[in-house]
Amino acid sequence: MSIEKIREDIDGIAAAQHSELLSGAWWHSIDLGEGHVTAGVHKLEELCDNYSRFDLPQDLSGRRLLDIGCWDGFYSFEAEKHGAEVVAVDCWRPENFFKAREALRSKVEFHDLNVYEVTRARLGSFDIVFFLGVLYHLRHPLLALEQVCEVTRDFAVIESHVIDNVFPTEHPVMEYYEFDELGGQYDNWWGPNLECLTRLTRSAGFARVEILRREPTRATIKAHRRWDDKPETVSADVRIRDVLNAVTIDYRFPRRGRHAFLMILAAGLPPQARRWEVRVEMGGFGIHPIYVGPSGNPQHAGLTQINVPVPPGLDLGKTNVCVWHEGELSNDFEIDLVEGSQW
Numbered sequence: 001m002s003i004e005k006i007r008e009d010i011d012g013i014a015a016a017q018h019s020e021l022l023s024g025a026w027w028h029s030i031d032l033g034e035g036h037v038t039a040g041v042h043k044l045e046e047l048c049d050n051y052s053r054f055d056l057p058q059d060l061s062g063r064r065l066l067d068i069g070c071w072d073g074f075y076s077f078e079a080e081k082h083g084a085e086v087v088a089v090d091c092w093r094p095e096n097f098f099k100a101r102e103a104l105r106s107k108v109e110f111h112d113l114n115v116y117e118v119t120r121a122r123l124g125s126f127d128i129v130f131f132l133g134v135l136y137h138l139r140h141p142l143l144a145l146e147q148v149c150e151v152t153r154d155f156a157v158i159e160s161h162v163i164d165n166v167f168p169t170e171h172p173v174m175e176y177y178e179f180d181e182l183g184g185q186y187d188n189w190w191g192p193n194l195e196c197l198t199r200l201t202r203s204a205g206f207a208r209v210e211i212l213r214r215e216p217t218r219a220t221i222k223a224h225r226r227w228d229d230k231p232e233t234v235s236a237d238v239r240i241r242d243v244l245n246a247v248t249i250d251y252r253f254p255r256r257g258r259h260a261f262l263m264i265l266a267a268g269l270p271p272q273a274r275r276w277e278v279r280v281e282m283g284g285f286g287i288h289p290i291y292v293g294p295s296g297n298p299q300h301a302g303l304t305q306i307n308v309p310v311p312p313g314l315d316l317g318k319t320n321v322c323v324w325h326e327g328e329l330s331n332d333f334e335i336d337l338v339e340g341s342q343w
């Protein structure tokens with residue numbers, strides 16, 4: 001057989017494979033190279049535009065990234081193209097994902113998992129997590145956000161349906177869909193407004209939320225695990241005097257579950273310091289206090305009591321806690337984290 005004939009045959013097989021590949025129902029348009037783009041419900045330009053608005057570094061090499069609810073995998077493959085080591089998760093095995101992965105000779109690792117099963121113990125942790133278009137499909141959105149937070153080291157990009165067009169209010173509200181009220185689909189459960197999405201995300205353990213995109217029915221946020229205003233030097237005035245478990249009032253510190261709350265007792269904070277002005281950091285992760293004020297215990301007179309949940313995803317063992325207020329950073333105070341309850 002001549003070389004030309006072999007080439008023709010290979011081209012024929014490749015063309016047949018490509019037409020097979022391009023047929024079928026695609027959610028994402030994915031560029032498979034050589035001008036072959038899958039005919040997704042979402043066009044390539046739209047998906048590329050969405051990705052560009054995540055405001056990610058061009059070069060993601062050395063970064064580990066998790067894409068939860070990947071479907072056909074556009075965002076996983078795009079992040080991989082930028083150099084990230086990518087793990088993709090969905091609660092079923094999307095056939096097209098595997099076709100695209102093969103066509104792209106991609107190394108994205110796939111796990112068939114429910115988002116509630118996404119844990120550090122199972123997958124490790126990730127610099128960046130994508131949680132795009134999944135939240136409103138979930139019966140337990142706050143629990144899912146806690147799992148997202150547990151595996152996020154740096155930030156998560158969270159995209160969701162929102163109801164700001166239906167309830168134009170700055171109050172945090174969420175609409176419940178008992179049947180198929182949202183889009184005629186049986187698997188849509190909750191529609192938060194952007195304020196509610198932001199608060200749920202912080203409440204799940206993220207330090208701060210940046211709004212990347214706000215539209216009447218969709219929003220994209222970047223949820224950061226670190227504060228962006230940590231002072232470089234320790235103040236002589238602000239001192240953590242003691243840390244107790246805020247629930248059990250003892251020195252046992254579970255890293256998760258219903259007893260995973262700290263009571264920090266600090267000297268040197270002004271009595272007028274407000275909850276939203278005081279920053280807490282634990283094991284490198286920022287977290288919001290849920291109470292800042294005087295202690296009811298006369299033994300702690302003159303100290304400020306700061307109650308704060310333990311942020312998800314910390315290692316067991318020695319962990320440093322510090323606080324700051326208006327540029328005044330405390331000492332590091334060491335506590336010993338032990339295993340806690342699941343819930």
Ligand SMILES: C[S@@+](CC[C@H](N)C(=O)[O-])C[C@H]1O[C@@H](n2cnc3c(N)ncnc32)[C@H](O)[C@@H]1O
Nearest residue numbers: 068069070071090091113114115132133134137
């Ligand atoms: C609207 S699609 C979004 C796909 C993709 N992330 C995007 O933004 O284009 C929702 C995806 O989330 C997945 N999903 C829904 N519930 C899930 C769950 N409990 N755990 C993991 N993935 C889930 C669906 O299978 C689907 O692939």
